[in-house]
Amino acid sequence: MFRSLFRVLAVCGLSSVAVAQSGIPAYTPTPVTVPNTASYLTRDGKIQIVGNDGWEDMMAKFDALFIQTHPGFKRELLPVMKGSSVAIPALQTGVSAMAPMARAMWEDDRFAFNRLRGYDPVDIHIGYAAFGPRDGRKSPPGIYVNAKNPIGGLTIEQVRQILTEGAKGGSITRWSQLGLKGPWAKRAIHIYGLDEGSGGTLAFRSQFLEDRTFARTYEALPKAADIGEAIADDPYGIALMGFFDASKLPSVRPLPVATTPGTPFLLPTYENVSNENVAFPAYLHVYIDREPGKPLDPFVKEYIRMLLSESGQAIIASQRDTDEGYVPLSPDKIGTELSKLD
Template sequence: MPACPHPLRLACSLLACCLLAACATSTPVSPSPADNGAPAYAPRPVSVPAQAGYVLPDGRVHIIGNDGMQALIDALNAAFSRHHPNVRFAATLQGSSTGMPALAANATLLAPMTRDMWPGDRAAWRQLQRSQGAQGSQEPLAVRIGYSGYGPRPPHKTPPAVYVNASNPLAGLDMAQVARIFTDGQPGGDLNTWGQLGLTQPGWASRRIHAYGLRDDGGFATGVRTARLGGRPFSVKYEPLPSRQDVIRAVSQDPYGIGLIGWMNASAVAANVRPLPLAAQPGQPFYGPDLPSVRQGRYPLSHHVQFYARQPLDELARQYLLFALSSEGQAIVASQQGSAEGYVPLSADDLAAERRKLQAAP
């Protein structure tokens, strides 16, 4: 009869087994996208139109757009092909600015982007449409499938944000106040001093606001001004700087400064700045770009993981977008939450709105 193991060795072995089992069952997983009410995907038969400009000679469907979405697009493509084995994809992802010209030229099924259309994108779309004789063609439909980033979470980038010096006692701003600081001619008048924002502490009430940002050159600053700040021109007190790093440095060296920039790991440049909590409307609570606020769709400067599509939609594009807004598609978005890009699935309200938009699209 074999000898029984020493009690201590037996106890250690049992403990090791328990730890292994615990690890197997407690491996961190992405938050369940089922929380947003995404339905299961119900595939319908689709065919690949052989003569479409977005179909390559070998029959693969071309997708052109944002480079940061490579892992997400690859995962969505692979999962969609499992439902539709007759559909194969090729992705050329070299930047959001490549997506709209390709979409206008019918060289891509969809244009994946993590920002809104900038005026230059819209102008390129219209010009290419006119050159192809598509007078009166509808502008592309934007279908959002998630949020692009959250933070701060060094070394990764925080989404677009308003930054102030760490010594600034301001609790937050609503987006109407942001517009009145950074642009001219808004309803209610321009905001020029910190006292107008309620700061009564000594040394603050009479001090002028110093606004910093990027150049109004058709990029982020132009895009946020037109899409989020009512399209008004930047204020005369707005100082455009060459880079996001320059904006952070300016705010870090200026207690009375405030900066508006896009995706940025500010801590790599300066430790004494902070993103300011924001409210979508006057009187509403302030929310920062942290993960819970982004997941709930409450951070007003969140940008979206989205696809632009030609209208009217063809069935292949519609099915792809329905898949991305399904429980399986949203799980793929959630799987990217810990990545450098930090994509986050839609809130329940935003998911329902995007599905309604897609259902109503011609």
């Protein structure tokens, strides 16, 4: 088995170091065909997959792995990596076999898909979209403060109490409520973030803030750079940031967050992300079109089975030192994602 895996990894430009962790199923290819009637075929019969541009290198390796492990497969694969914003519309209209994305689907895309199809796309997690902090490269969405702020960290519930209205235990509006002394003791917490109606902000609020309304003092700024500058200039500020490289702003630092009271405050380092031991996991998503009660397209099922195998996860592991910094899925989550294919 491992000799076969090493040959596959060599084809994909990987080394044996990238072999995925134990507990991840080995990939046993199953023959599959795609009928000429498949809507995602181009005019010349290629299988089109439209998705996130950051996946380009990884998709090339996935496609090479699929072709290598299916020697009798007659179709060519055509990845069209133009960005997450076009992935769901392409899936919705049937011109893409699946929608690979480095962020969660936004609500307007979900609404449009559901209005046309009568159901939501199925969301498969195959890994994580980032880790950090990394100098010169993005970190996943999280909470940031001024570097002078002495606070050691927050729990996720405290984050909700600061950022939103109606949180359990009441709102936290002053630094003294978090035990800070000195000049912070009498100061209000200044909250910064992106437009409350932006797709990324709405997605974060839905996933991690129990979909509650943002606090009245939440100050929305146009761009991530504006938020970073505001925190750098404001020792009493706190910010909700999306994917962001804070290394250019030495006056800003990411704040460790604990998932529950009494557990450690943790940053989204590679180890913590790979074990999904983080408050705000940012997944690599593959959305698929599956009508409830009907079987999944055989090609789509086989391809995603490959992504969730040790061979597919090894390809994701190869992205660690790239600009994207993708991370394989925690092994104990693989079974849950595979079950979505049945």
